[in-house]
Amino acid sequence: MAFSPEVIAELKSIVGPDRLLTSREDLVAYSYDATWMESPPQAVVLPKSAQEVSLVLKLANRYKIPLAPRGAGSGLSGGSVPQKGGIALSFTLMNRILEIDTENSVAVVEPGVITFALQKEVEKHGLFYPPDPSSLKQSAIGGNVAENAGGARCLKYGVTSDYVRALEVVLPTGEIFQTGGKMVKIATGYNLRQLFTGAEGTLGVITKITLRLLPLPKFRTTALVPFADVETACIAVTKIMSSGLLPASIELMDTFTMRCVEEYRPVGLPLGAGAMLLFALDGNYQQVIEAETEAVAQICRDAGALEVRVGKSAEENEKLWEARRAVSPSLARLRPNKFGEDISVPRSALPQIVREIGDISKRYNLPIPVFGHAGDGNLHPNILCDRSDPEEMERVRGAAAEIFRAAVRLGGTLSGEHGIGLLKKEFMEEALGAEQLAFQIRLREYFDPNGILNPGKLFPTGKSSW
Amino acid sequence: MAFSPEVIAELKSIVGPDRLLTSREDLVAYSYDATWMESPPQAVVLPKSAQEVSLVLKLANRYKIPLAPRGAGSGLSGGSVPQKGGIALSFTLMNRILEIDTENSVAVVEPGVITFALQKEVEKHGLFYPPDPSSLKQSAIGGNVAENAGGARCLKYGVTSDYVRALEVVLPTGEIFQTGGKMVKIATGYNLRQLFTGAEGTLGVITKITLRLLPLPKFRTTALVPFADVETACIAVTKIMSSGLLPASIELMDTFTMRCVEEYRPVGLPLGAGAMLLFALDGNYQQVIEAETEAVAQICRDAGALEVRVGKSAEENEKLWEARRAVSPSLARLRPNKFGEDISVPRSALPQIVREIGDISKRYNLPIPVFGHAGDGNLHPNILCDRSDPEEMERVRGAAAEIFRAAVRLGGTLSGEHGIGLLKKEFMEEALGAEQLAFQIRLREYFDPNGILNPGKLFPTGKSSW
Numbered sequence: 067m068a069f070s071p072e073v074i075a076e077l078k079s080i081v082g083p084d085r086l087l088t089s090r091e092d093l094v095a096y097s098y099d100a101t102w103m104e105s106p107p108q109a110v111v112l113p114k115s116a117q118e119v120s121l122v123l124k125l126a127n128r129y130k131i132p133l134a135p136r137g138a139g140s141g142l143s144g145g146s147v148p149q150k151g152g153i154a155l156s157f158t159l160m161n162r163i164l165e166i167d168t169e170n171s172v173a174v175v176e177p178g179v180i181t182f183a184l185q186k187e188v189e190k191h192g193l194f195y196p197p198d199p200s201s202l203k204q205s206a207i208g209g210n211v212a213e214n215a216g217g218a219r220c221l222k223y224g225v226t227s228d229y230v231r232a233l234e235v236v237l238p239t240g241e242i243f244q245t246g247g248k249m250v251k252i253a254t255g256y257n258l259r260q261l262f263t264g265a266e267g268t269l270g271v272i273t274k275i276t277l278r279l280l281p282l283p284k285f286r287t288t289a290l291v292p293f294a295d296v297e298t299a300c301i302a303v304t305k306i307m308s309s310g311l312l313p314a315s316i317e318l319m320d321t322f323t324m325r326c327v328e329e330y331r332p333v334g335l336p337l338g339a340g341a342m343l344l345f346a347l348d349g350n351y352q353q354v355i356e357a358e359t360e361a362v363a364q365i366c367r368d369a370g371a372l373e374v375r376v377g378k379s380a381e382e383n384e385k386l387w388e389a390r391r392a393v394s395p396s397l398a399r400l401r402p403n404k405f406g407e408d409i410s411v412p413r414s415a416l417p418q419i420v421r422e423i424g425d426i427s428k429r430y431n432l433p434i435p436v437f438g439h440a441g442d443g444n445l446h447p448n449i450l451c452d453r454s455d456p457e458e459m460e461r462v463r464g465a466a467a468e469i470f471r472a473a474v475r476l477g478g479t480l481s482g483e484h485g486i487g488l489l490k491k492e493f494m495e496e497a498l499g500a501e502q503l504a505f506q507i508r509l510r511e512y513f514d515p516n517g518i519l520n521p522g523k524l525f526p527t528g529k530s531s532w
Numbered sequence: 533m534a535f536s537p538e539v540i541a542e543l544k545s546i547v548g549p550d551r552l553l554t555s556r557e558d559l560v561a562y563s564y565d566a567t568w569m570e571s572p573p574q575a576v577v578l579p580k581s582a583q584e585v586s587l588v589l590k591l592a593n594r595y596k597i598p599l600a601p602r603g604a605g606s607g608l609s610g611g612s613v614p615q616k617g618g619i620a621l622s623f624t625l626m627n628r629i630l631e632i633d634t635e636n637s638v639a640v641v642e643p644g645v646i647t648f649a650l651q652k653e654v655e656k657h658g659l660f661y662p663p664d665p666s667s668l669k670q671s672a673i674g675g676n677v678a679e680n681a682g683g684a685r686c687l688k689y690g691v692t693s694d695y696v697r698a699l700e701v702v703l704p705t706g707e708i709f710q711t712g713g714k715m716v717k718i719a720t721g722y723n724l725r726q727l728f729t730g731a732e733g734t735l736g737v738i739t740k741i742t743l744r745l746l747p748l749p750k751f752r753t754t755a756l757v758p759f760a761d762v763e764t765a766c767i768a769v770t771k772i773m774s775s776g777l778l779p780a781s782i783e784l785m786d787t788f789t790m791r792c793v794e795e796y797r798p799v800g801l802p803l804g805a806g807a808m809l810l811f812a813l814d815g816n817y818q819q820v821i822e823a824e825t826e827a828v829a830q831i832c833r834d835a836g837a838l839e840v841r842v843g844k845s846a847e848e849n850e851k852l853w854e855a856r857r858a859v860s861p862s863l864a865r866l867r868p869n870k871f872g873e874d875i876s877v878p879r880s881a882l883p884q885i886v887r888e889i890g891d892i893s894k895r896y897n898l899p900i901p902v903f904g905h906a907g908d909g910n911l912h913p914n915i916l917c918d919r920s921d922p923e924e925m926e927r928v929r930g931a932a933a934e935i936f937r938a939a940v941r942l943g944g945t946l947s948g949e950h951g952i953g954l955l956k957k958e959f960m961e962e963a964l965g966a967e968q969l970a971f972q973i974r975l976r977e978y979f980d981p982n983g984i985l986n987p988g989k990l991f992p993t994g995k996s997s998w
Contacts, residue, residue: 241967252680263723486721
């Protein structure tokens with residue numbers, strides 16, 4: 067159902083006719099993200115300023131129009147899918163790097179900047195923006211902040227929220243304010259910047275971001291370590307992490323994942339092994355990094371590694387990391403659909419959770435390849451499936467629920483870096499408890515009294531995603 | 533005015549007669565913190581569990597009794613002073629380290645644990661809890677979380693909030709919940725743990741804290757560097773911080789501060805100089821630390837350092853850091869009172885802000901020694917004064933307001949690590965803007981509908997602190 071001529075006229079008066087899209091093709095193009103979720107908006111609005119966003123939000127409140135903010139649509143939880151129709155608010159045109167302040171080591175950017183473009187730009191100044199979601203060449207930084215995106219380097223460097231120094235946000239009711247600043251330390255009022263970060267576009271719309279930057283480390287090593295099975299690899303991870311050494315990344319792939327990646331993008335992964343770790347170390351002193359790499363290698367050997375292959379050149383290493391980032395698309399080719407999980411557990415629980423996932427895979431007769439950021443206990447079991455088969459989807463639902471429950475039982479949670487969106491909202495009560503869930507739902511209502519921002523997402527209200 | 537026999541009886545039924553204090557001496561003992569603020573409660577309650585806290589809060593709601601949570605009373609903003617009377621909720625008896633989990637590198641503690649005691653305990657396991665407020669031998673970790681405490685090592689390692697992995701909180705209305713967990717990554721609902729952290733006990737009462745720990749660095753160097761004046765020292769700081777090197781600490785003292793400390797605790801500070809920097813580097817490789825220390829020293833020399841004294845022994849170094857931590861008590865001896873500020877500015881603004889503070893000191897004819905965590909732009913200008921002189925206090929008020937305004941104008945804020953409490957609440961509108969301040973006040977009302985938690989603090993409502 068299209069908007070009334072009145073609403074269309076008002077939207078046009080805010081952004082002009084060129085930045086309001088309503089053709090069927092445009093609506094389809096803005097109806098999905100990187101999950102299987104899909105739902106077209108009634109209009110796409112492309113703002114160029116916080117003031118325009120504020121006017122659109124005020125209009126949406128007046129007419130009770132749902133609104134889904136959107137970066138690059140590369141999300142993995144349905145967070146930007148316009149589930150209830152309404153307006154898709156796309157930040158494609160707000161994609162400027164406004165400032166790289168080398169004296170204070172911060173970048174000030176608009177939400178539509180592509181993560182990788184930001185990284186390349188700050189690196190020209192010898193600076194470093196560490197968070198590196200696998201989608202970094204497609205994902206927008208605004209989406210990264212909204213979902214609190216992670217990535218392989220987050221083991222050593224922390225996730226997106228660890229880099230958010232200030233945000234300009236537009237509240238659901240249209241007020242614009244700045245929270246935080248370029249200063250390092252703030253103990254002045256409530257930390258709203260961390261409340262908006264990871265709120266999945268439900269508490270406000272982010273229109274400007276100030277990000278902390280680090281000095282770019284000078285050296286980096288990569289090593290690939292095959293193991294007989296996933297559990298042994300996970301035990302090695304817990305040993306590395308209690309040794310006092312801190313690799314930049316420790317990534318895990320099981321044999322199934324390795325085979326998929328190797329078919330899609332051959333780089334010579336050890337297909338005979340049951341699992342592999344891919345780790346990186348970085349720093350400013352070549353000798354230190356080499357010594358630490360050898361120390362990690364030795365821990366792996368002692369823990370039963372089949373071999374340790376230390377990368378010979380930056381090019382070779384980069385190929386391995388490209389392969390790692392290609393896991394998600396490569397798995398997507400195997401079966402019509404995949405249900406990608408993103409559980410996060412205390413790292414001591416890693417061996418136990420992979421055992422349980424293996425067990426669940428067998429019991430439900432479903433392929434569940436496991437990969438992810440083993441070093442910080444954040445795994446991506448992906449249930450491969452065919453959504454056109456209702457019997458199979460019943461099993462998928464059962465298996466997913468059991469994995470979520472195992473993660474929570476082991477002291478972990480539903481999502482480490484993808485967010486909840488539409489995909490996992492039904493499990494939020496188990497993750498947060500009834501009391502905290504009710505509190506969070508009421509808190510959202512306080513911010514967004516008319517429920518216009520991303521309705522039906524994050525909490526178990528509204529249509530199911532299945 | 534004492535509580536009614538009814539309230540007293542109910543409190544006794546919750547915590548028993550031994551943990552309810554109402555004698556005049558007890559009320560006086562719980563009426564102050566480390567500022568000049570003072571106001572006695574009507575009763576002191578010493579809970580031993582979250583359940584007891586919940587019952588006390590429910591009672592406080594029923595009778596509309598103000599309640600001030602309290603760690604060790606070492607705060608520097610009046611945050612724990614029972615300004616409106618009512619109940620002082622002291623966590624002295626909830627002071628257990630519940631768990632040190634070496635596999636997941638976390639400690640689970642009750643809020644009354646003394647910061648230094650926690651540090652010593654985790655160090656026995658080769659672990660490291662970096663935040664180190666100068667009061668660390670007196671301060672309670674619950675107060676550190678409530679105020680988002682910092683310290684000298686926060687330059688490299690971040691502040692308290694960077695270590696809060698989970699909190700058990702009791703909401704003002706009595707609900708108990710846990711937010712966060714032992715896992716590293718969470719993208720599952722709103723980040724309430726960072727909202728409660730630094731909220732100065734106005735949104736909930738913290739009853740359990742899970743803290744991230746790091747591996748304890750093996751080596752540490754300290755160097756003392758005198759400069760001709762404060763501004764030159766600050767320019768050196770900005771040069772160090774844009775060099776790619778990252779000292780653990782860079783502390784600043786002006787000549788006035790040095791003289792005070794030296795009188796109070798003589799350690800041989802360079803009294804002839806106009807200012808000094810005290811910096812520390814730490815890490816796991818002696819050679820690297822030594823090379824980096826020399827690199828920082830060279831930057832200092834190039835920037836006009838009068839000399840560079842690298843510490844010869846751990847004992848000698850520890851004496852210097854003890855002297856640094858003694859700054860606040862040593863200044864307190866000079867004049868009857870001191871108004872301690874805690875401004876935080878982008879570090880590029882350091883030279884400018886110290887120039888302006890010098891200027892304000894002259895114009896208002898008040899001694900304003902400056903010291904603090906120069907590396908992260910967090911300074912403590914202390915206005916020394918005599919509260920019994922109304923004319924002088926008018927000038928103190930004027931000078932303080934000008935310093936706050938200068939910090940905000942230069943892109944900074946009122947407080948970097950002490951919080952707002954009673955001391956700086958009148959300046960919150962200038963720091964946050966009217967719109968955000970109104971929003972934060974409404975947010976607080978949403979959490980605490982009866983306004984029982986720390987009323988009159990953080991926001992410019994209620995009695996003035998002057």
